[in-house]
Amino acid sequence: MLVMEFKAVLKESQKKAVDEAIRTSKFVRNKVLRYWIDNKGIGKKELYRYNTQLRDEFKFVKDLNSHACQASVENVERAVARFFDNCKKNVPGKKGFPKFKKHYRSVEYKQSGWKLSPDKKSLKFTDKKGIGKVKLKGTWDLWWFDQKLIKRVRIVKRADGYYVQLCIKVDNSENLEVTGYALGLDVGLKEFYTDSEGRTEPNPRFYRKSEKRVKFCQRRVSRKKKGSANRRKARNRLGRAHLKISRQRKEHAKRLARCVIRSNDLVAYEDLKVKNLVKNHCLAKSINDAGWRQFREWLEHFGQRFGRITVAVNPAYTSQNCSECGEVVKKSLSTRTHVCKCGCRLDRDHNAAKNILNRALSTVGHTGTYKNAWGDLSSTKPGSGLVEQDKSVNQESPDF
Structure with missing residues (x-):
């Protein structure tokens, strides 16, 4: 799958129509979720029947395209399935019980309710919400794809405007020549990562650099009267500041992951539980x-796309063990140099990266690893429990 995103050029009346479509989509989702909670044991057939009842009962729901309403039901269905799946696997902590949505920023259409213009520079939405013709502003070229290959169309509202995402069913995988290199990566806070060759990538610290601006915008929001137009404008400025940081972080992770995957046949990294690490309030x-986490997702995505092997290994004692002799050398976080009796003297992160690579190479040859090398699945350390890694979508943007 390939996801193309365009900036939407809308009039004020169209913006109100899009907002109404998003509110309707949120309404359907929350009503279907409430129906599932109140009627234990029902299946997805009952959820879709209830969606039909909502369309008969409320006119503003019927004005929205029927497939867009079905997409909202599918969101509930996925959330319920994820919750039961976590319960079966005995995932520690909260299992992710489906929640009602207060802030909803998108509406999704399937293969009906919209029509692509002949010049493929605009979309016309044909339901009764009144969105009409939407001009697409972007650099993507849609001339290469048949309209039948576009499986989903989503309108997303962000702090800096509205965007249209097109999900296209095409094979965007590439075959690269074998490089003969394997690399281990140790991520950190001082350096973004240190590889097994001793090379480092500086940590950009996008939020830290923009924190002064974010705090300024946050103070402006807190000083405005709730419900006023000035508070709404201040919230929008705060949202734009956060959006800029998130985009910087995404592009940085995407660029690095692509370069690393293209340059190596095997890439190993730590199976870090970031959710648990951020419980440390000093480092969160x-x-x-x-x-x-975002960097790891892009590594797995490009690993599938380019047919490279990606291996997540257990991070336990990768910093303590010697990469040369395997001897355990105890050290605190403040100790940045690894010194062993065997004569090995390395930077702490360099030693950890070499240990990560050695553990990854020891897993090659297990069942499933060579299959993953051909791009069928992303490879993981056997028994690591990284099932979701094999389910990562093969697309340019995992946000779709």
Whole structure:
């Protein structure tokens, strides 16, 4: 799958129509979720029947395209399935019980309710919400794709405007030549990552650099009267500041992951539980600012796209063990140099990266690893429990 995103050029009347469509989509989702909670044991057939009842009962729901309403039901269905799946796997902590949505920012259409213009520079939405013809502003070229290949169309509202995302069913995988290189990565806070060759990538710290601006915008919001137009404008400025940081972080992780995957046949990294790491309130802000999880997702995505092997290994004792002799050398977080009796003297993160690579190479040859090398699945350390890694979508933007 390939996701193309365009900036939407809308009139004020169209913006109100899009907002109404988004509110209707949220209404359907929350009503269907309430119906599921009140009627235990019902299946997805009952949820779709209830969606039909809502369309008969409320006119503003019927004005929205029927497939867009079905997409809202599918969101509930996925949330319920994810919750039961976590319960079956005995995932520690909260299992992710489906919640009602207060802030909803998108409406999704399937293969009806919209029509692509002949010049493929605009979309016309044909339901009764009154959105009409939407001009697409972007650099993507849609001339290469048949309209039948477009499986989903989503309108997303962000702080800086509205965007249209097109999900296109095409094979965007590429075959690269074998490089003969394997790399281990150790992510950190001082450096973004250190590889097994001793090379480092500086940590950009996007949030830390923009924190002064974010705090200024936050103070402006808190000073405005609730419900006023000035508070709404101040909230929008705050949202734009956060949106800029998130885009910087995403592009940074995307660029690095692509370069690493293209340059190596095997890439190993730590199976870090970031959700648990951020419980340390002294480091939570810095860990979230680094974006380790996002970097890992892009590594797995490009690993599938380019047919490379990606291996997530257990991070236990990768910093303590010697990469040369395997001897355990105890050290605190403040100790940045690894010194062993065997004569090995390395930077702490360099030693950890070499240990990560050695553990990954020890898993090659297990069942499933060579299959993953051909791009069928993303490879993981056997028994690591990274089932979701094999379900990552093969697309340019995992946000779709």
